[in-house]
Every structure is written in C-alpha cells, then in structure tokens.
Amino acid sequence: xxxxxxxxxxxxxxxxxxxxxxxxxxxxxxxxxxxxxxxxxxxxxxxxxxxxxxxxxxxxxxxxxxxxxxxxxxxxxxxxxxxxxxxxxxxxxxxxxxxxxxxxxxxxxxxxxxxxxxxxxxxxxxxxxxxxxxxxxxxxxxxxxxxxxxxxxxxxxxxxxxxxxxxxxxxxxxxxxxxxxxxxxxxxxxxxxxxxxxxxxxxxxxxxxxxxxxxxxxxxxxxxxxxxxxxxxxxxxxxxxxxxxxxxxxxxxxxxxxxxxxxxxxxxxxxxxxxxxxxxxxxxxxxxxxxxxxxxxxxxxxxxxxxxxxxxxxxxxxxxxxxxxxxxxxxxxxxxxxxxxxxxxxxxxxxxxxxxxxx
Amino acid sequence: xxxxxxxxxxxxxxxxxxxxxxxxxxxxxxxxxxxxxxxxxxxxxxxxxxxxxxxxxxxxxxxxxxxxxxxxxxxxxxxxxxxxxxxxxxxxxxxxxxxxxxxxxxxxxxxxxxxxxxxxxxxxxxxxxxxxxxxxxxxxxxxxxxxxxxxxxxxxxxxxxxxxxxxxxxxxxxxxxxxxxxxxxxxxxxxxxxxxxxxxxxxxxxxxxxxxxxxxxxxxxxxxxxxxxxxxxxxxxxxxxxxxxxxxxxxxxxxxxxxxxxxxxxxxxxxxxxxxxxxxxxxxxxxxxxxxxxxxxxxxxxxxxxxxxxxxxxxxxxxxxxxxxxxxxxxxxxxxxxxxxxxxxxxxxxxxxxxxxxxxxxxxxxxxxxxxxxxxxxxxxxxxxxxxxxxxxxxxxxxxxxxxxxxxxxxxxxxxxxxxxxxxxxxxxxxxxxxxxxxxxxxxxxxxxxxxxxxxxxxxxxxxxxxxxxxxxxxxxxxxxxxxxxxxxxxxxxxxxxxxxxxxxxxxxxxxxxxxxxxxxxxxxxx
Numbered sequence: 001x002x003x004x005x006x007x008x009x010x011x012x013x014x015x016x017x018x019x020x021x022x023x024x025x026x027x028x029x030x031x032x033x034x035x036x037x038x039x040x041x042x043x044x045x046x047x048x049x050x051x052x053x054x055x056x057x058x059x060x061x062x063x064x065x066x067x068x069x070x071x072x073x074x075x076x077x078x079x080x081x082x083x084x085x086x087x088x089x090x091x092x093x094x095x096x097x098x099x100x101x102x103x104x105x106x107x108x109x110x111x112x113x114x115x116x117x118x119x120x121x122x123x124x125x126x127x128x129x130x131x132x133x134x135x136x137x138x139x140x141x142x143x144x145x146x147x148x149x150x151x152x153x154x155x156x157x158x159x160x161x162x163x164x165x166x167x168x169x170x171x172x173x174x175x176x177x178x179x180x181x182x183x184x185x186x187x188x189x190x191x192x193x194x195x196x197x198x199x200x201x202x203x204x205x206x207x208x209x210x211x212x213x214x215x216x217x218x219x220x221x222x223x224x225x226x227x228x229x230x231x232x233x234x235x236x237x238x239x240x241x242x243x244x245x246x247x248x249x250x251x252x253x254x255x256x257x258x259x260x261x262x263x264x265x266x267x268x269x270x271x272x273x274x275x276x277x278x279x280x281x282x283x284x285x286x287x288x289x290x291x292x293x294x295x296x297x298x299x300x301x302x303x304x305x306x307x308x309x310x311x312x313x314x315x316x317x318x319x320x321x322x323x324x325x326x327x328x329x330x331x332x333x334x335x336x337x338x339x340x341x342x343x344x345x346x347x348x349x350x351x352x353x354x355x356x357x358x359x
Numbered sequence: 360x361x362x363x364x365x366x367x368x369x370x371x372x373x374x375x376x377x378x379x380x381x382x383x384x385x386x387x388x389x390x391x392x393x394x395x396x397x398x399x400x401x402x403x404x405x406x407x408x409x410x411x412x413x414x415x416x417x418x419x420x421x422x423x424x425x426x427x428x429x430x431x432x433x434x435x436x437x438x439x440x441x442x443x444x445x446x447x448x449x450x451x452x453x454x455x456x457x458x459x460x461x462x463x464x465x466x467x468x469x470x471x472x473x474x475x476x477x478x479x480x481x482x483x484x485x486x487x488x489x490x491x492x493x494x495x496x497x498x499x500x501x502x503x504x505x506x507x508x509x510x511x512x513x514x515x516x517x518x519x520x521x522x523x524x525x526x527x528x529x530x531x532x533x534x535x536x537x538x539x540x541x542x543x544x545x546x547x548x549x550x551x552x553x554x555x556x557x558x559x560x561x562x563x564x565x566x567x568x569x570x571x572x573x574x575x576x577x578x579x580x581x582x583x584x585x586x587x588x589x590x591x592x593x594x595x596x597x598x599x600x601x602x603x604x605x606x607x608x609x610x611x612x613x614x615x616x617x618x619x620x621x622x623x624x625x626x627x628x629x630x631x632x633x634x635x636x637x638x639x640x641x642x643x644x645x646x647x648x649x650x651x652x653x654x655x656x657x658x659x660x661x662x663x664x665x666x667x668x669x670x671x672x673x674x675x676x677x678x679x680x681x682x683x684x685x686x687x688x689x690x691x692x693x694x695x696x697x698x699x700x701x702x703x704x705x706x707x708x709x710x711x712x713x714x715x716x717x718x719x720x721x722x723x724x725x726x727x728x729x730x731x732x733x734x735x736x737x738x739x740x741x742x743x744x745x746x747x748x749x750x751x752x753x754x755x756x757x758x759x760x761x762x763x764x765x766x767x768x769x770x771x772x773x774x775x776x777x778x779x780x781x782x783x784x785x786x787x788x789x790x791x792x793x794x795x796x797x798x799x800x801x802x803x804x805x806x807x808x809x810x811x812x813x814x815x816x817x818x819x820x821x822x823x824x825x826x827x828x829x830x831x832x833x834x835x836x837x838x839x840x841x842x843x844x845x846x847x848x849x850x851x852x853x854x855x856x857x858x859x860x861x862x863x864x865x866x867x868x869x870x871x872x873x874x875x876x877x878x879x880x881x882x883x884x885x886x
Contacts, residue, residue, distance in 0.1 A: 219740055219741060219743075220738070220739045220740050220741060221727060221735055221739040221740075221741055222739055224720065224723060224727075224741060227713075227716065227720075228713050228716070228720075228724060231713045231714070231715055231716060232709045232710075232713045232714065234706070234709055234710045235709060235710055235711070235712060235713040235724060236713075237671050237692075238669075238671065238692065238702075238704060238710055238711065238724070238725065239692075239724045239725060239727065240691060240692045240693030240696070240727075240728060
C-alpha cells in the first residue's frame with residue numbers, strides 16, 4: 001500500500017482564499033491540544049497567548065516593534081519567491097545589514113547630524129544586499145542551489161557578528177560584556193509616539209515598503225518581469241528578460257530590505273550591536289511571506305499575526321510558566337498548516353494507490 | 360458496418376457507452392467502440408475530440424465515469440496500466456518515455472517487472488526486432504538513436520509483453536515517409552498473426568491505406584463508424600471536423616522576389632547538452648514575399664536553429680544572422696524584434712506563453728520592447744488599458760474562442776492559444792516572421808486559418824520562415840522547402856520541384872546527387 005498525492009482537475013478558489021484562515025484555525029486547535037497536554041487549561045492559555053498581549057496601547061507598540069522587521073523582510077521575500085528564487089538566508093542578510101549600518105556610530109561617533117541616520121539606513125540596505133548577492137553570484141556562476149548557500153551564509157553572519165562584538169567592536173568600557181558602544185542619540189531611530197509606547201519608525205518603513213513593492217509587482221514592467229520569470233523561465237527568456245539579472249535583482253532587493261530591517265532593529269529597538277540582534281526574524285519572515293500569499297500587502301497582515309506569536313511566547317513564559325520556545329512551535333505549526341492547506345487545495349490524497357505489479 | 364475483414368466477427372474489445380467527465384467538460388460522451396481480432400482499427404478525431412481520454416481509459420490510467428468495457432467477451436474493469444498489460448493490452452505512446460543515458464535493452468528491462476537478466480532481454484529484443492523488421496541494436500545508447508529507432512524500442516518493449524491489442528498513438532508523426540512505410544509493413548505483419556491494433560491518427564491517407572475500420576470522434580462523441588477504404592480523405596475530414604474544411608490558398612509569387620530580409624550565413628552551434636544536436640554550417644536566405652519551409656524529423660536541430668535565429672541564444676559572429684541587412688548575431692531576442700522580426704516557438708505553454716498569466720499579460724510578453732511607447736508609460740509603469748485593448752484586438756482578429764474576457768493562457772485550447780500567439784505577432788506586422796511548428800496539435804479549422812494568415816503576411820511583403828514536421832503543411836504553404844537532418848540544412852527545393860519522396864529522402868539524410876542518396880535508398884529498400 002502507498003499514499004499518493006493526486007492532482008485535482010480543478011481547485012476551489014473559495015478554499016484557496018480561505019487557506020490562511022483555515023491554517024490559523026488548525027494552528028489554534030493544535031495549540032490548545034499542546035497546552036492541554038502540558039497540563040494548562042487550553043482556552044485560558046490560548047487567551048493569554050493570543051489575546052491578552054493586545055489589550056493595552058503600549059502592548060500594541062510592542063506588537064509594531066516585532067511586526068516591523070517581519071513585514072520588511074517578508075515584503076522582499078515575496079518578490080524573491082515570486083521570481084522563483086529561494087532565499088532562505090534573510091536572517092543573515094538582516095544581521096549583515098545591522099552590522100554595516102552600525103559602522104557609522106561605532107567608527108564615527110562624532111558624526112552626529114541629520115545625515116547620520118539616513119547614511120546608516122543606506123549602509124544597512126547595502127550590507128544586506130551585498131550579503132544577498134553572494135548566493136545570487138554562486139547560483140548564476142556555478143549553478144549552486146541557492147537554498148543551501150543562502151542558509152549556510154546565515155551561520156557565517158551569526159558567527160561573524162558574535163566575533164565582532166566579542167572582539168574588535170567590543171565596547172572598552174563595557175565591563176567585558178559582548179557588545180558595541182551604545183549609539184548616540186543622532187544614530188537612534190526615533191520613536192513614533194514616545195508618550196504612548198516605544199514603537200519606532202521601523203514599522204513605517206515596513207508599511208511604505210509593502211505599498212511600494214505592491215505597486216511595483218502589480219503595475220510596472222519590473223513586476224511583470226518578476227512574475228513571468230517566476231512562472232516560466234523559458235517564457236521569460238522568450239520575452240527577452242535575463243534570468244541571471246533577475247536572480248541578482250531578487251536576492252539584492254530582498255537582502256537589502258532585510259538589511260534595512262536589521263539596521264532599523266539595531267538603531268531603533270536595541271541601540272547597540274549585540275551578539276544576537278534577531279530572535280529569528282529572518283526565518284519567521286518566510287512564514288509571513290507564505291501566510292501572506294506572496295503578496296506584499298498580505299505580508300503586512302501576516303506580519304502582525306506572526307508578531308503575536310512572539311509576544312504570546314513572552315506572555316506564556318511569564319503567566320503560565322512555560323518556555324517562550326513555544327513561540328517557535330506556533331510558528332512551525334503555522335507554516336506547516338499553510339503549506340499543507342495549499343497542497344491539499346491542489347492535490348487530494350489517495351491511500352492504497354495501485355501497487356506495482358510483481359512478475 | 361461491413362464485417363468482411365479477416366476475423367472481424369470475433370470481438371476482442373467491446374466498449375459501450377464509455378463516459379468521462381472532467382468538471383464541466385465531458386471529454387468522452389457515451390462512446391461505443393468494437394475491435395475485432397486481427398483488425399487494424401483507426402481512431403480518428405481532431406485534437407481535443409477525446410481520443411487520448413478514451414485511450415487512457417482503455418489503458419487504465421483514467422477511470423471512466425460510466426459505460427462498460429468487455430474484453431474477450433467478459434466484462435472488465437481496467438484498473439491500471441499494469442492490469443491492462445496483464446489482460447493483453449499494450450501501448451506505444453506518442454511521447455516516448457526512455458532514458459537517454461541507458462541502452463535500448465536497459466530501457467526495455469526497466470519496463471519489465473521480471474528479474475530477467477539484461478543479456479536475455481537483449482537476446483529477445485533482437486529476436487523480435489528481426490522477426491518484425493524493426494532493425495535495432497539492443498546495446499546502443501538511446502541518446503544516440505534517431506526518433507524512429509526510439510519508437511522501435513517502444514514497439515519492441517510493447518511486443519515483449521505479447522499483447523493481443525496494441526494501441527499506437529500518432530506513431531507516424533515523428534517518422535519520415537519512408538520510415539512510416541516500414542512501420543506499416545510491421546503492422547500488417549502483426550495483423551496477419553491475429554493481433555489487433557488501435558491506430559490513432561489524424562493523417563487520413565495512411566488510415567485509408569492501413570486500417571480495416573475506423574471510429575470517428577468529435578467533441579467527445581462518436582460521429583460515425585466506417586470502413587476507411589470506402590471513404591475519401593475529404594469525406595473522412597468532413598466527418599472529423601463536422602463541416603467542410605476550407606483549403607488554404609497560396610497565390611503565386613508574381614515573379615518579383617523582394618530583398619533578402621532574413622539571411623543566415625554559416626551558422627554553427629555546439630550542442631548545449633550531451634544529447635542536443637549541434638548546428639553545422641547552416642545558410643539560408645528568405646526574401647520579402649516568400650514562405651520558406653524547413654522540414655525534418657523531430658530532433659534534428661530545428662529547436663536549436665529556432666533558438667539561434669530568435670536570439671534566445673547568441674552567435675559568435677555578428678554576421679551569422681542578418682535581419683533586413685543588419686548584422687543581428689550578437690543581438691538578443693529584444694534587439695532582433697526591434698529590427699522587425701517576430702518569433703513563434705514550438706512550445707505554446709511555458710515558452711510562447713506563460714501558462715498562468717492572462718492573455719493580455721501574454722501579449723505584453725513579446726511586445727513590450729517593440730511597442731514600448733504604446734504599452735508602457737513613464738517609470739516603467741504598464742498601461743494596462745492599452746495592453747488589454749491590444750489583446751482584445753488580436754482576439755477579435757484571429758477569432759480566438761475563450762470562456763472569459765481575459766482568461767489565463769492555460770485555459771485556452773491548443774488551437775485557440777496558437778491563434779492568439781500567432782495573432783500577437785501578426786498584429787505588429789513584422790517584416791520577418793519565424794515560426795516553429797505553426798499548427799502542431801491544432802484542429803483543422805484553426806490550422807487553415809493560421810496558414811492562410813502566414814501566407815498573407817508573406818505576400819504583403821514580409822519574409823516568412825516555417826519550421827515544421829508536418830509535410831502536408833509545408834507543401835500547402837511554402838514556396839520552397841529545405842530539410843534539416845543531423846544539424847545540417849539542405850538547399851531549399853522550389854515547391855514546383857519538390858515531391859514527398861524527394862523531401863522524405865532528404866529527411867532521411869540523403870543529399871540529392873551525393874552518394875548518400877543511393878545509400879538511403881538501400882537502407883529503405885533493404886530493410
């Protein structure tokens with residue numbers, strides 16, 4: 001006996017639209033089962049996890065802080081994935097963007113004026129784009145699999161950052177703690193409404209990027225090029241588009257946006273370089289991109305959903321006394337169910353399909 | 360229905376009311392089909408008439424929604440291809456499923472479920488190949504074999520299972536006329552041994568010649584059973600299409616051939632993959648006003664030539680391809696389009712059109728450079744209104760039938776999509792048009808329309824180059840026919856001097872007047 005996936009002759013467009021919501025529902029149900037098996041009251045736990053973190057204004061600011069990098073990265077990834085380039089290394093590009101942008105306040109602490117932040121943000125974008133260009137080069141030049149190279153580069157970036165903040169960039173007055181000097185005020189991304197909460201302008205970048213990329217994808221030749229090459233590389237070549245240029249464009253745009261997210265996080269939320277600057281935003285953004293149906297505006301909604309899992313994880317740790325790693329479980333479940341729903345919309349399962357006849 | 364053929368009254372297969380529904384489409388509607396022992400039965404119909412669906416149900420790859428199948432007088436449910444083989448039904452597919460890096464015998468071994476050693480399989484394959492006049496060396500690498508030889512592997516593979524019924528899907532579409540003749544001898548031989556053959560084709564002459572009976576399908580329904588020998592090609596065609604098929608008119612060239620608009624000079628290309636065909640020293644001129652055809656068996660370098668001429672692959676020498684007197688060898692496809700050239704590739708879905716994109720997007724696909732002013736605005740924005748209007752213009756001009764105002768390319772039938780793709784290029788009135796397989800898999804009505812449109816384009820002063828494996832099509836359209844074989848292109852033969860035999864020999868590799876000519880004759884006669 002074997003289990004087969006059989007393509008459905010036609011798929012339901014209703015279920016295709018509902019798919020993210022079904023996935024969300026299944027994630028909640030599974031979450032309830034997990035809480036119950038941990039001996040916690042499931043409904044109350046779900047409430048603490050998903051609703052309680054959103055009841056006060058300052059908490060909404062926290063939500064925006066978490067959502068900003070997720071959305072910014074995911075918006076870039078939607079372009080990348082639509083063009084059939086599988087950038088799994090946004091986490092590394094995020095880190096390199098953070099490092100590149102931090103060079104300004106660390107090496108030029110005296111450079112403090114209205115240009116400081118724009119230069120940092122530009123450098124952040126450039127750092128992420130340069131990091132993204134590596135797998136793009138390897139793919140176009142050596143035909144390597146970009147999934148592997150971009151993923152492996154994440155570990156290089158993480159260890160590079162770790163080495164920097166313990167070694168050359170360590171704050172001499174920092175009591176030997178790993179970490180750079182604290183950034184001066186001019187190098188800090190401002191808060192939007194300091195009286196209400198601590199959300200910084202990163203969320204604004206994310207929303208603007210989402211709208212711009214959405215316009216690019218749906219209204220311009222460049223977006224058309226991305227869609228054609230992603231849909232059918234040969235038709236793209238017939239149209240006169242270069243697929244190797246597209247590999248660089250997709251990787252450098254998504255890398256650049258991840259880098260921008262990185263420097264926004266460092267200068268807005270953290271204020272210095274540390275050995276870890278991301279709780280896995282670059283990986284969670286992959287889920288955001290898919291949950292948002294590879295649509296930049298969809299990624300905005302999905303980014304807030306994923307941000308809740310981070311806040312809920314913290315809340316669950318404080319109130320229920322379970323590890324905040326539960327956030328990872330919810331993220332994994334969500335991705336699993338999104339992909340499963342999408343698959344089952346296009347395929348049905350046939351159990352006990354024909355067995356290859358023996359002689 | 361006359362039952363005067365040998366063994367025609369002993370029924371092998373009896374299908375009644377077979378129906379298959381895909382969503383809103385009834386691909387097969389109450390189909391009846393009876394095949395007697397020792398009978399060659401033709402299954403005729405246009406593309407999309409339901410032939411493949413019917414055959415897939417007989418071979419167990421599709422499950423019918425209704426109707427009955429009786430095999431040797433007993434009701435049968437054919438659950439899978441292996442079950443079909445157990446019953447005694449074998450099939451030779453139109454598209455081969457062979458591994459190029461393995462030998463013929465190894466490929467055959469893969470399809471057999473027994474643990475027979477390769478050497479004994481090779482032995483048996485050799486026996487069958489001798490017995491049925493299917494010359495083949497079982498130890499040759501498939502990648503080195505011609506399409507005709509690959510087909511022989513498929514046939515031998517099928518015969519090794521000792522089937523009572525052999526289904527052949529468009530077997531001659533990949534053969535030269537001479538190779539086809541040889542296949543018919545084999546089929547007659549099988550018939551004389553009492554085996555039955557279900558022969559799927561749309562080539563009416565060979566059906567008339569070969570088949571004892573025919574079942575004609577149209578829009579999923581049986582429109583008639585007949586004895587092909589008692590019919591004319593025209594009456595069969597009318598039965599298939601359901602109306603009179605309009606012939607294509609080719610006005611005579613009025614003596615004044617125009618300037619050379621497309622000139623290929625000593626074009627060579629190394630093979631891109633181990634099993635690709637190199638191009639060897641190809642030269643050709645196409646003048647304003649004329650239609651030049653390139654005939655040849657599939658896989659002799661036509662696809663490679665198309666890629667080179669279209670600019671999807673660049674040439675080393677700028678002068679290897681010249682368009683309207685300008686060197687274009689170093690220009691990409693966009694640059695060549697700007698010089699006035701238009702291209703239609705063989706593959707519609709995934710090459711000429713992006714399957715999941717709307718027709719308007721697919722118009723932009725090939726027109727965004729040449730019509731940049733009309734279709735795109737500042738900052739690279741697409742003028743979607745103008746693009747949609749242009750798409751609707753093409754749809755109206757070519758009579759493209761569709762179910763939605765601007766459907767996805769994949770939602771169209773092959774013929775309608777091809778009409779759109781050709782119309783998309785004709786709409787810009789190109790001065791050079793290169794088309795690979797203009798009517799492959801297209802129904803007769805649409806094919807006639809496409810051919811007529813291409814002839815009209817040429818006569819209005821453009822140069823048209825048509826690459827095709829369909830000789831009938833080339834004879835209908837072209838002013839001269841050149842032949843591709845083994846990556847080389849023969850001199851064009853003016854249509855007045857061209858005969859099927861002559862072109863067929865060139866397709867088999869003989870250059871007229873060369874020693875190869877006799878050799879090819881020997882090969883064909885001596886087999």
